[in-house]
Amino acid sequence: MATFLVAIVLLILGYIFYSKFVEKVFSIDDSRKTPAYTEADGMDFVPMSWWKGNLIQLLNIAGTGPIFGALMGALYGPVAFIWIVIGCIFAGAVHDYFSGMLSLKHKGEQFPNLVGRYLGNGMKVFINILSIILMILVAAAFTASPAQLISSITPLSFTVSLMIVFAYFVIAAVLPINQIIGRIYPIFGAILIFMAVSIGIALLFNGQPIPNLTFSNLHPEELPIWPLLMVTISCGAISGFHATQSPIVSKTLKKESDGRKVFYGAMIGEGIIALIWAAAGMTFFGGTGGLQEALATGGPAGVVNEISISLLGTLGGILAILGVIILPITTGDTALRSSRMMLSETISKYLNFKGNGQILLVTLLVGVPTFLLATIDYSFLWRYVGWTNQLSATIMLWTATSFLLKSNKQHLITGIPAMFMTGVSATYIFYAPEGLQLSYPISLTIGTVLSIIVLIIYIKKIIDTRSHKTTNIEIV
Template sequence: MVTFLGSIVLLLAGYAVYSKVVERIFGINDSNPTPAYTEKDGMDYVPMSWWKGSLIQLLNIAGLGPIFGAIMGALYGPVAFIWIVAGSIFAGAVHDYFSGMLSLRHKGEQYPSLVGRYLGKAAKTTINIISLILMVLVAAAFTAGPAQLISSITPLSFMASLLAIFAYFLLAAVLPVNRIIGKIYPLFGAILIFMAVSIGIALLFSGKSIPNVTLANFHPGELPIWPLLMVTISCGAISGFHSTQSPIVARTLKKESDGRKVFYGAMIAEGVIALIWAAAGMTFFGGTGGLQEALAAGGPAGAVNEISKSLLGTLGGILAILGVIILPITTGDTALRSSRMMLTDLLSSFMNMEGKWKVTLTTLPVAIPTLYLSTIDYSFLWRYVGWTNQVVATVMLWTGAMYLLKNKKFHWICGVPAMFMTGVVSTYIFYAPEGFQMDYQLSMIIGSVITLAIAGWYVYQIVKHKQTSKNEANLKAA
């Protein structure tokens, strides 16, 4: 219990201290007009208050991610606390801050455009495809799950529930951001926070002993911590999906200093939520063995429902149902909105579209495959979301590192976590069931070679930029 409480304190301290370090290195200037005013269109570019933006950002990036992912990650034991705390402070929140602030600095640009700006056209083309695939997969998975639950507790069939949810998705994707998202998301964000805080307080007074941090691996299936834990717990530590969501809120900020509260702060809040649910998962069922049995019986949703009802009674049951239905829906709709915005950026150089036609023609190409994928087994979708998600996160960190390097700033705050995540995704894809399913030791070797090659590229970029700076200085002196 001591390290659980200490972990929460560390997350809050990370926001109080390290977020200011990151903000100072980035270099904000509130005299710079934000896209909410310079690009104001009444659709995506709409000025909103920072507190509303924070709650929208939290709900956009969170959904069920820091709940389901944290409970699955709890199978590894209290080592998950270390990943959540360190990942949130030094990787996830930095990732979210730079994805939001770089978008803010570049007229609300989408993630792929930012990648192209700092990593080149080839990287932009590749990440455009990966990002759109990720958005469609997330939106599809977050449609099917709630639809199944709605059909089980109401007279509606699965297909009727699916179509109802999808109709809402389309409205949220094409209506101005302040019509639906700006009005109801702050309320749902508050519900997400209230649910987690209530579970945390109830857990502390439940009489159950929350285990203290250890590096030991408690996974009943003896799965390795590296790199599986870092992909299992993504939301709550670092998630590439966040970089696709940040531009939505970046287009609404009134001033640059709001970025620290909105982007860095929302990630820390998500880390706290993940920490609470990880603690609940590894504690409530009497250990990781009991948790594995609960997950086998009812999946993450069943575990959430059992924990909520037992710790909070009737209120917990209501919150669990609301959470499992509302939270994924509010992630799925912004995933569809983000994919629409990405496609708009991608096609803008090929065709000139205005107004309603632009919104409609860029929504349908992503909406149709999303609806189709929603009708298949959504557990299949999730097999391919995890790695794709973390690749996107890794590329965003490298984008931040190159931005800082180009502007002669302390690039290591992005470069170090980027190297770490490069190791994660490079090893995971060779070992994982949805990857090449290779031997673990061989996967480690291949992952290490790839990581070293990327490290070599990083060193080359550092040397090149130093030489460029030296040449510029010599020219000025001459």
């Protein structure tokens, strides 16, 4: 139990102290007008209070990610606590802050355009394709999962449930952000927090001891911690999906100092939620073996339902249903919204896509493949979300590092986590079932070699930047 409580305190301290350091490095100026005012269009660029932005951001980036992912990551044992705390404070929250604030700095630009600015057009084209694929996969997965539950507890068929969820996605993606998202998502965000806090308090008084820290790998199948844990628990530690969501909220900030509370703060909140559910998974079923059996029987949704009802009674059952239905829906629709924004931004130089009819057309262009993919197996979809998600996070961190290098700022705050995630992504794709399925030693070797190559390029960029800076000083 001590490890769990210390982990929560560390996340809170990370927000209080490290977020201010990150903000200082980025350098904010509240006298500058934000895109919410300079680009105001009544659709996406609409000023909102920071607390609304924080709850919307939390709901957008969370969904069931910090619940389902944390439960799967709990199979590794208390070592998952370490990854959530360190990953969230030094990688995930930093990633989310820079993805949001760089978007704000450049008039609300989407993730691919930010990548193009700092890593070049070639990388921009690649990340544009990767991001839209990721958004479609996430939206499809988060269409399928609530539709399956709706069909299981109502007379509606899966197909009808799927059509209802998808219709809502399209409506939410094309309406102005303050009409649905701005009005009801803060309420759902508060429900997400209440649900996690209730489970956390119940755990403390449940009588079952929450496991304390051990560096042992407790996974029943003895799957390697590196890099699988870092991909399994993405939401709650670091997730590239967040880089596509932060620009949605960056368009609503009233002042630059709101960014720390909205972007860094929401990620810390997600980390706390992930900690609570990881602890619940390790504790409730008497160990990782029991958790694995429960996951095999009822899946993550069944585990959430069982824990919630057992710890919180009827209230828990209601919260579980809200969580498994509403949370993926409120993430899936913003995934569709951001893919609409990305596609619009990509083709805006050729066509004007600002009218309501044009916005609907672009939404359907990404919506049709989303709907078709939602009809296939959910678990299959989710496997392919993992690697594209963490590769996107890696590229966003390198984008932020390039910005800091060019600005002669302390680039190591993003450079170190970027190198770490490079190793994760490079190793995972060679080892994973949805990757090349090579042996673990070979995958580890290739991942290490690729990481060293990237490190050499990074060091060269640092040297070139310092040389350029020195030359400029000499000229002056």
